[in-house]
Amino acid sequence: MLFKFAFRNVFRQKRRTLLTVLTMFGGFTLAALSIGIADGSYAYIINMFTRNQLGHIQVHKNDYLDRPSLYKTIDSYETIGRGIIGLEGIEAWAPRLYSAGLVSVGEKSATAQIIGIDPALENKATRFDRKIVEGSGLSPEPAHEVVVGNGLAEVLRAKTGDEIVIVSQAADGSIANDLYDIVGIAASGDDMTDRSAFYMHLADAQELLVLYGRVHELIVIIDDVDYVFEKTAAIKEILADPTLTVEPWQEFARSFYQAMQADLRGNWIMLLIVNLIVAVGVLNTVLMTVLERTREYGVLRAMGTRPFMIFRLVITEVLIMVVISLIIGILLSVAVNSVLASSGIPMPFKFDYGGMTFTRWYSEVNARSLYIPGITVIVVALFVSVFPASRAARIAPASAMRMN
Amino acid sequence: MINRFYSLLVTGLVLTVVLTGGARAESDSLDINKLIKEVDDLYRSEASYAELEMEIVTPHWERTLVMKSWTEGMDKTFIRITSPLKEKGVATLRIKNEMWNFLPKTNKVMKIPPSMMMSSWMGSDFTNDDLVKEFSLFEDYTYELIKLDTPATDLHFINCIPREDLPIVWGNIVIAVTKDKHLPVWQKYYDEKGNLMRVMTYAEVKKFGDRLIPAMMEMVPLSKEGHRTIIRYIDIAFDIEVDKEIFSLRNLRSMK
Amino acid sequence: MVDSSQNDVIVAKGVRKVYSDNGVPVEAVRGIDLTISRGEFTAIVGPSGSGKTTFLNCISGLDDVTDGDVWLGGRHLTHMSGRELSDFRRDNIGFIFQAYNLIPVLTIEENVEYVMLLQGVSSCKRHRRVTEILEELGLGGFADRLPTRLSGGQRQRVAIARAIVSQPAIILADEPTANLDSQTGADLLDLMRELNEKRGMTFVFSTHDTMIMKRAKRLVVLKDGLIASDETRK
Numbered sequence: 001m002l003f004k005f006a007f008r009n010v011f012r013q014k015r016r017t018l019l020t021v022l023t024m025f026g027g028f029t030l031a032a033l034s035i036g037i038a039d040g041s042y043a044y045i046i047n048m049f050t051r052n053q054l055g056h057i058q059v060h061k062n063d064y065l066d067r068p069s070l071y072k073t074i075d076s077y078e079t080i081g082r083g084i085i086g087l088e089g090i091e092a093w094a095p096r097l098y099s100a101g102l103v104s105v106g107e108k109s110a111t112a113q114i115i116g117i118d119p120a121l122e123n124k125a126t127r128f129d130r131k132i133v134e135g136s137g138l139s140p141e142p143a144h145e146v147v148v149g150n151g152l153a154e155v156l157r158a159k160t161g162d163e164i165v166i167v168s169q170a171a172d173g174s175i176a177n178d179l180y181d182i183v184g185i186a187a188s189g190d191d192m193t194d195r196s197a198f199y200m201h202l203a204d205a206q207e208l209l210v211l212y213g214r215v216h217e218l219i220v221i222i223d224d225v226d227y228v229f230e231k232t233a234a235i236k237e238i239l240a241d242p243t244l245t246v247e248p249w250q251e252f253a254r255s256f257y258q259a260m261q262a263d264l265r266g267n268w269i270m271l272l273i274v275n276l277i278v279a280v281g282v283l284n285t286v287l288m289t290v291l292e293r294t295r296e297y298g299v300l301r302a303m304g305t306r307p308f309m310i311f312r313l314v315i316t317e318v319l320i321m322v323v324i325s326l327i328i329g330i331l332l333s334v335a336v337n338s339v340l341a342s343s344g345i346p347m348p349f350k351f352d353y354g355g356m357t358f359t360r361w362y363s364e365v366n367a368r369s370l371y372i373p374g375i376t377v378i379v380v381a382l383f384v385s386v387f388p389a390s391r392a393a394r395i396a397p398a399s400a401m402r403m404n
Numbered sequence: 405m406i407n408r409f410y411s412l413l414v415t416g417l418v419l420t421v422v423l424t425g426g427a428r429a430e431s432d433s434l435d436i437n438k439l440i441k442e443v444d445d446l447y448r449s450e451a452s453y454a455e456l457e458m459e460i461v462t463p464h465w466e467r468t469l470v471m472k473s474w475t476e477g478m479d480k481t482f483i484r485i486t487s488p489l490k491e492k493g494v495a496t497l498r499i500k501n502e503m504w505n506f507l508p509k510t511n512k513v514m515k516i517p518p519s520m521m522m523s524s525w526m527g528s529d530f531t532n533d534d535l536v537k538e539f540s541l542f543e544d545y546t547y548e549l550i551k552l553d554t555p556a557t558d559l560h561f562i563n564c565i566p567r568e569d570l571p572i573v574w575g576n577i578v579i580a581v582t583k584d585k586h587l588p589v590w591q592k593y594y595d596e597k598g599n600l601m602r603v604m605t606y607a608e609v610k611k612f613g614d615r616l617i618p619a620m621m622e623m624v625p626l627s628k629e630g631h632r633t634i635i636r637y638i639d640i641a642f643d644i645e646v647d648k649e650i651f652s653l654r655n656l657r658s659m660k
Numbered sequence: 661m662v663d664s665s666q667n668d669v670i671v672a673k674g675v676r677k678v679y680s681d682n683g684v685p686v687e688a689v690r691g692i693d694l695t696i697s698r699g700e701f702t703a704i705v706g707p708s709g710s711g712k713t714t715f716l717n718c719i720s721g722l723d724d725v726t727d728g729d730v731w732l733g734g735r736h737l738t739h740m741s742g743r744e745l746s747d748f749r750r751d752n753i754g755f756i757f758q759a760y761n762l763i764p765v766l767t768i769e770e771n772v773e774y775v776m777l778l779q780g781v782s783s784c785k786r787h788r789r790v791t792e793i794l795e796e797l798g799l800g801g802f803a804d805r806l807p808t809r810l811s812g813g814q815r816q817r818v819a820i821a822r823a824i825v826s827q828p829a830i831i832l833a834d835e836p837t838a839n840l841d842s843q844t845g846a847d848l849l850d851l852m853r854e855l856n857e858k859r860g861m862t863f864v865f866s867t868h869d870t871m872i873m874k875r876a877k878r879l880v881v882l883k884d885g886l887i888a889s890d891e892t893r894k
Contacts, residue, residue: 005765008766009765102516107515111517165514171464173462175490177507179509179510299757299763301746303774397723397749
């Protein structure tokens with residue numbers, strides 16, 4: 001009865017109800033979409049960084065990341081890699097050898113980061129082949145070929161087919177220098193990397209740097225990113241080597257992770273604004289309604305309705321509007337989010353994050369994007385209704401009698 | 405990286421220049437200006453030719469490079485490595501602020517880009533900049549005799565502070581010079597906070613031609629444990645005629 | 661204690677009501693003693709501002725008194741809490757308002773059964789009572805209509821039905837005929853009179869409608885917050 005009464009009341013002022021529902025629906029949808037887009041973009045950026053570049057998990061000699069050195073190497077990395085790939089839920093792994101050097105093409109010189117990779121493993125792990133924007137990737141067997149980042153190529157005015165000289169210091173102290181053919185130009189999306197990347201076959205790099213059989217880093221790609229901590233622990237366990245550090249991306253890319261977390265917190269501001277809109281809209285509606293129905297509530301009170309029932313009546317009306325708003329909101333948000341999740345939306349401007357450039361926003365359909373704004377709208381609507389509802393409950397029954 | 409290598413090579417040269425020159429003054433009434441000038445000029449000459457050895461020690465490896473070097477005034481330097489075999493023929497040319505190196509293995513000349521000037525080579529604290537910007541103690545520093553709490557009674561100690569308008573990275577340099585021949589025994593380099601950054605020690609005083617100079621210098625950077633570099637002159641000739649062709653890119657490319 | 665015999669439905673003793681009109685205290689009721697017995701058909705009349713509505717509010721527990729005591733159906737209202745008063749009104753008083761005051765979103769049946777609903781009467785019993793009452797008041801067939809689709813007289817009949825449906829001890833009517841044409845008003849009054857006579861229901865009106873005054877068995881005239889005359893007719 002109370003519900004029926006409230007339900008009919010909701011449709012008494014159709015325009016006002018429509019506005020209120022639209023406000024809550026709009027607030028909900030705005031928040032749901034912004035969370036969906038934030039999560040989607042977050043996942044997308046993480047994917048760009050981890051899946052395409054850093055890997056989900058990295059293995060290094062202890063302290064390598066804090067104080068890199070040519071000598072902090074992982075030995076017998078092939079055995080380790082075979083062990084890791086044998087674990088459940090591991091998609092791929094790849095070894096890498098790093099050093100710095102001075103490269104030159106013709107008259108132009110620049111500093112470069114030597115990245116020794118195993119082309120086959122790297123293609124599988126980070127789709128290295130897809131980063132080639134010109135020419136080809138590295139041959140599976142060492143052939144004195146290199147791929148340079150597009151930024152580096154630009155600095156050197158280099159193109160595929162050019163010869164490139166690199167000078168560095170080998171692990172035995174000798175001057176490492178050799179001549180290579182540029183077979184391809186790569187764009188990883190990370191500007192900093194692309195300005196210095198000098199990819200060469202791992203075996204070529206090992207020969208140049210006199211680091212036979214050794215690498216600096218193993219990256220691991222896992223099937224499901226949500227299990228990164230579990231897989232990290234599993235790898236640690238099978239390595240059982242206290243001189244090696246195994247870290248998930250949240251740790252080895254700590255500053256990136258923290259920046260992302262901070263960005264996610266930025267969503268709360270959006271939520272706050274939504275709350276405010278909903279609060280003002282609902283408060284206005286309920287206050288007006290209560291004011292308008294003073295006589296009616298007085299009649300109900302005169303006939304013996306207890307104050308708390310009036311309170312419940314008002315709150316129920318709000319809840320009905322909330323439910324209607326949420327149903328429409330959820331339907332629309334899920335629909336829009338799933339469209340945006342698959343196709344993305346082009347950004348009106350280019351957006352740089354951590355040296356990577358993003359041109360599209362992606363969304364994600366998840367529970368968070370529904371229950372966070374959903375609960376928010378419910379709580380806010382109820383919260384602002386408490387005051388007018390208790391005011392309605394306190395209306396003097398005598399007001400039913402007054403004729404003016 | 406290559407520049408680190410250069411630094412070391414060239415440090416040798418710089419020091420050559422610094423250390424060359426007569427140590428003649430022996431008067432008791434010490435003229436500090438003259439003393440500093442003597443230290444400045446010890447290895448300097450209109451033109452020189454030297455054969456030297458550079459021994460580099462790091463926690464990971466030790467090696468010795470043998471090289472020949474030519475200088476002309478303060479502006480030109482040419483170095484060619486003769487041993488070991490792997491680096492044989494590697495050569496460096498410096499003219500004023502510009503540097504090139506030649507790599508026989510690839511038969512290429514590379515110009516050192518400005519971005520590499522502050523980089524170091526082989527774990528030493530020497531940078532390309534050390535080589536390019538040659539500062540004179542006499543002209544670019546203010547200096548004074550100081551007393552140090554050491555039992556050595558045969559040494560003068562001089563504290564040198566760079567003039568403020570110059571891009572010198574050191575806070576101050578303390579030099580120990582023998583009282584009799586005015587030859588440097590050590591130099592200690594401090595940063596602006598007064599932390600000791602590197603120590604250069606001189607030894608093996610020998611006579612080359614008519615100059616008496618320490619033939620061996622050992623550089624120990626304190627920031628890198630286990631690293632040191634020793635330069636030893638096998639032969640050095642000052643104030644000789646040097647063919648101008650030596651300091652050319654053409655010569656750099658030649659394997660001579 | 662006042663002797664509130666079984667027959668005295670309302671007993672008011674020294675009732676005063678002072679309310680504040682923009683900070684100025686107004687003494688609307690200045691000390692009224694009145695006893696209304698079961699089965700009376702009483703009109704409280706007086707000019708505007710004579711305090712009749714205020715007095716009616718006081719004796720029906722819609723408003724508290726400043727001074728004095730009110731007993732209704734033997735219960736002392738003066739010391740009841742808001743909730744007790746609420747339940748008391750629900751169980752003992754039927755209200756008929758000048759402007760009908762039906763709940764516009766509820767059907768006729770729902771409007772009439774509302775009080776029984778509050779009382780927790782079972783749904784089939786409610787339905788039976790409502791049907792009965794609507795038939796009796798000539799409203800059969802209107803049960804599922806909304807009040808807006810009824811004429812003023814029909815609406816006020818519904819209001820009467822709503823007031824009497826749970827058989828309260830007393831029915832208070834505040835200017836029940838003011839919004840009706842005289843014929844409809846007369847019919848309604850006849851209806852109430854009939855209910856009074858047939859069922860012994862106690863009616864108290866607040867009015868200045870002469871038609872009511874003529875039909876009232878007892879006429880209480882208020883003036884300046886006091887009883888000016890109290891006359892019972894045969």
